[in-house]
Amino acid sequence: MPLPVDMESWVEGKLAELTLEEKALMLSGVDVWRTYPVPRLGIPQLKTSDGPVGIRGGTMVDGTTAAMAPSAVSLAATWDTDIISQLGSLLATEMRDKKADILLAPTVCLHRSPLGGRNFESFSGDDPFLGGKLAAAYINAVQEHGIATTIKHFAANDQETGRFVVNQIMSERCLRELHLVPFQIAIRDANPWCIMASYSKINGVYASNNKKLLTDILRKEWGFDGMVMSDWFGVNSIVPSVDAGMDLEMPGPARKRGKNLSDAVKKGFMEEKTLDACVRRILQLIHKTGKYKYPDWVEEQEEAHDRPEHRQFLREAAADGIVLLKNEGDILPLTASKLDGIKQIAFIGPNADESVAAGGGSAALNPHYRQKPYQQFKANIASPHPDLVVKHARGCLANKFVPVFSEVCVSPKNGMHGMHMEYFGNMEHKGQVVHSAHRISTILSCYDNLPKSFTPGKRYSYRATGLLTPKTTGKHMFSMGTCGPGRMLLDGKEIINIWNRTKESERSEMFMAYASPEKRVEIDMVGGRTYTVEVEGVSRELDPIPVHYTDELYRDEVMDGSRVGFMEEVKENLFGDAVALAAESDIVVMVVGKNIEWESEAYDMKSMDLPGAQNELIQEVLKVNPNTIIVNQSGSPISMPWLAAAPTVVQAWYQGQELGNALFDVLVGAVNPSGKLPVTFPKRLEDTPCFHNFPGENDTVVYGEGIYLGYRHYEKAKIAPLFPFGHGLSYTTFRYSNVRVSSSLFSPDSPLVVSVDITNTGSLSGKESVQFYVSQTTKPGLPRPIKELKGFAKVSLQPGETKTACYTLDKYALGYFNDRKMLWVVDENAEFAVHAAASSVDVRGHAVFRVAKGLSWIV
Structure with missing residues (x-):
């Protein structure tokens, strides 16, 4: 008998045949990664796998190899939805290799503090709009292939300290205007098939039990029709979590649920129809993935395919996320003509001859191969410049723990x-x-x-x-x-x-x-x-x-x-040898930063400082060789006490398996850097918006910064950052001109297009990420940030070429949340300016418009 193809018939048919006990068991996983199957009814199981930038498969450590993309914060630095979409297609292919159905990604929680342990894992950085739009591109690309995505962690999972129990106290505006926005945008633009709840409490209620979040906002307000799962071991109750709309407890076997749920129904603690709502959504997910077509499905062996086209894409994506923070004296790029006059380059630093590919925790995986900056530069430069000597010195140790056993x-x-x-x-x-x-x-x-x-x-x-x-x-x-x-x-x-x-x-x-x-x-x-x-x-x-x-x-x-x-015992003079090598070299490339031990799930960082003696090493190297390029590998901002003396600084993030090639491409100018910061780099930790209340005390943290996070805070408080949100240099220059809007009047039924002409005024081809910020110029009903990102566009230009960058501002671009009315509103007769900018502090022009006279609306 052929299977019905429509979802409702298949789902309702299976739901009617399930016993109470089977329904209760279906609301928990069967093991670490898989859902509970019901073979007698031809209901197969689904397999999950961690992301967000590679598919690990069913083993935390030493599993099958997988393509490792740049970290999510690096991908966010591309400001490029096309790159994110291509990554989504790559990940879908690797999900098939790993025989998995549900990708546990993307991560979109905001970087509330530079000390957040999982900042590297999130697309959002300072800004919920950027994170939401990038996540939507990711979700659409993955789900086109019948693979489910799981946007996470709902909501405000922005610290690891006390993450299982911490109570996050925040205002309604803070929650609505910042921490829910990336999820809201992604659901509106892409409709992810799954959402993962966070561990913490939000205003006193665990996310897994939070009916306001999971039912009132997520399902009723936003119309989300997908499945909600717990983070691993993140269910904190039996009946309340089901009542709240938490569909799936992970991992399995059942801990809170299973027999406890069937007993709860029998004893009158809950109605069976409440279970049915959760089971229905799990069955719908099985249908969406196409797995329902294989009722007797048996999981096949995981595969690993190191595809050349994936290598090439990951190299390009990694290079496009690298941010050139400073380049005085034009030391970069190291073009062929410059290298012809150079005899020796030194690679110095604890990360120079290491593969610092990713942060730690559930985002880590076993890549197809690893690269090291020094080794890859030396290999790539050997053919065009055979007489160029490239040497290495470690300089100092920067490990938190004794390294794991090597090949010895x-x-x-x-x-x-x-x-x-x-x-x-x-x-x-x-x-x-x-x-x-x-x-x-x-x-x-x-x-x-x-x-x-x-x-x-x-x-x-x-x-x-x-x-x-x-x-x-x-x-x-x-x-x-x-x-x-x-x-x-x-x-x-x-x-x-x-x-x-x-x-x-x-x-x-x-x-x-x-x-x-x-x-x-x-x-x-x-x-x-x-x-x-x-x-x-x-x-x-x-x-x-x-x-x-x-x-x-x-x-x-x-x-x-x-x-x-x-x-093994370190007998050489690491510090002294590195300084001596720097002094005898024409150019120094210092590769410093953090690694999987310092930035990881499960704990936050204690400082913005580079670990070990790296700051001291940088300062001494700069004294003996001013031609020094500082390359920092981290997923979060670092302090830079040596910045004034450093002519060139590159933010390289964690670039996955192609980290060496990508850095080489940017250093020699094969790729003109176009990355821009998705997060503000503060001068010091004390300047950050949450300095006084991160990570909280007595398992409670108060979001005292309210709606003023990231660049919103620095602009409002008139605090100059080290590098602003959206900042990133190029080897060429760009002129902005003719900022304009398609209409001087805005109405919710007639979106407005903002445009700006961008001209490449330099001698090299390059890409520019144009940022559009909106500010309300008339007095708002409630205080608002001075300006907020509401659009972005990336253009690629040859020397002398001009292109128009544009973005459509819809009704969501103008509103704020009125917590007295509990509604998103736009003020009557409000006037706005839209700014075309190269960063949050580098505004190149603006245009003005107003809402139609006498008009206001609820977003």
């Missing part, structure tokens, strides 16, 4: 880099080995690598073994942090003991902030000799599952495993 450690089973890991079905490392696997990274995650035969919640043990052959003789350092009890042995002798670890023990920032503090030990070792390293661990002690129906505090976390590190 191999598995005793196959001789490959990594360790051999074994699992036991008891806590004593005894008896039959239940499962074994090769682990490349010594982040020995057990989170989603457990044997399927293991009973959820039952404790187990594991052992990882490696053969370690240090390159040098010296006092070398080992480290370990573990979620449960653990220890490390070297040639059978215990060197680190964390055996008394319990769930109440102190935590560090390792292992998504679930592990013990890092324990270090120095051991005398002989270079060239092979040692046997064993890591033994026991799964962490879990909290009991509650039986009552209104518990809001319980959370059963299963993050488990150990992180072990090894570093």
Whole structure:
């Protein structure tokens, strides 16, 4: 019998056949990544996978390789919806490779503080309009291929400190005009099939229980008809979360739900029709993805395809996000004619010969390949300039933890880099080995690598073994942090003991902030000799599952495993050698910044300063060689105490697997930089809008800045930033002229087009991201920011060429939220100016218009 093709018939037919128990189970995942199937009714499961800039697949660490795009903040710096759309198509292809159906992306929460641990992961930066428009392009491109997107985290997931329990107190205007806007725009322009709720409380109510957010605003006001899922372990109740419209608890197996829900219905705590509403939306998602056509679907093996066309696109996308912050003296670009007169270039800095491709946490993945700035520059420059000498010096250490084991450690089973890991079905490392696997990274995650035969919640043990052959003789350092009890042995002798670890023990920032503090030990070792390293661990002690129906505090976390590190003794004078190399070189490229240890999910940063002695190193290098190019790799603003002495500064973000090629292209001028900052760089942390109330105290944070976030704050408070929102230089120059609007009168039924002519007045081809800001020039009914971004357009120009950049301002561009009326409004007879700008502080012209006389409206 052929399957019905229309959604309603298929969904209602299946819903009518489901038992109460099956409905209850469908509202939770079946494992870490998959939904609950009902084989007897031909209801298949859906598989999720993390993004936002690469498809990891079903394994947190050491999974199949995947294309790794630049970080979301770098993609936002392109200000280019075409690039975002191309990325969406690439990700959809890789979702098929990973046999997955639901992409857990994009992230759009605002960068409230430069210290936010997940800033690198979000499209929004300072501005909700930019984030919403980029997210809509991403969503449309992915979903064209039948892959669901999951915009997240709803809402205001802008800090990691206390993220499971923090209560975020904000005004209605702050919530509506800033933190909900990127979601609202994306839903209006693209209709994502899924939304993921945040962990935190919003004005006293957990997001997973928040009926105002999930039902009143999301579904009733905005008309969202998709599925809402929890963040992993983010459901804080049984009945209230279902009542609020939280459809799917993840991950599985059921913790809050399952039998608890069916019992709740039977005991009268809720009606079955409430379950039906959630199940219906899950069934609708199965139909939208086309999975309903395969009732007997069995998941196939994940695949990894390193496609040449993906390499080329990622190289271009990475280069387009790089921002040239400063270029005095035109040191850049390093054109062929300049390089002909140069004998030696030095690459200096802790990131110069490292692959700093991404931030940490759920956004991390195993890329097809890795590049390093120094190595890639040296390889790319060798052919056109064979006599140019390129040297490297590290300069200083900047690691937070002892680095994971390098290639000097191999598995005793196959001789490959990594360790051999074994699992036991008891806590004593005894008896039959239940499962074994090769682990490349010594982040020995057990989170989603457990044997399927293991009973959820039952404790187990594991052992990882490696053969370690240090390159040098010296006092070398080992480290370990573990979620449960653990220890490390070297040639059978215990060197680190964390055996008394319990769930109440102190935590560090390792292992998504679930592990013990890092324990270090120095051991005398002989270079060239092979040692046997064993890591033994026991799964962490879990909290009991509650039986009552209104518990809001319980959370059963299963993050488990150990992180072990090894570093050989550093005997050279890193700092002195780097300064000496700088002095003898014609040009210095300093690659500095942060990395996956400093910017990550699960914790926020403590400072805007570069880690370690990087600031001191930069200052000393600049003293001996003024021809120094500073390249910063970070996902958030950093302090720059050396800026006045630095002629050239490049913001390179985290650029994924093509980071080396992309940086090379910009340095030598093969790509004219066109990136512009999606976030304000403040001079100091004290200048930021939330300085006095981030990350809060006693698990409460007050959004005291209200609607004045980012550039809105700096302009209102008359505080000059280090680099403003929207700033970015080029190797050419652009002239703005003839700013105009299509009409001097605006009405909601007749959108207005703003245009500006852009001329490339330099000698090189280039791209310019034009920004359109709107300000109300008549007194508004409530205080408003001086101006707000309401449009942008990117144009590509040859030398001497002129093009028109334009954007359509619709009815949503003019309103503000009146929290007394609880409505978006436009004031009667209001007058506005629209500014064409190269950044939030570099306005090149404006045009004025007004709403039709006697007209006001509700947006």
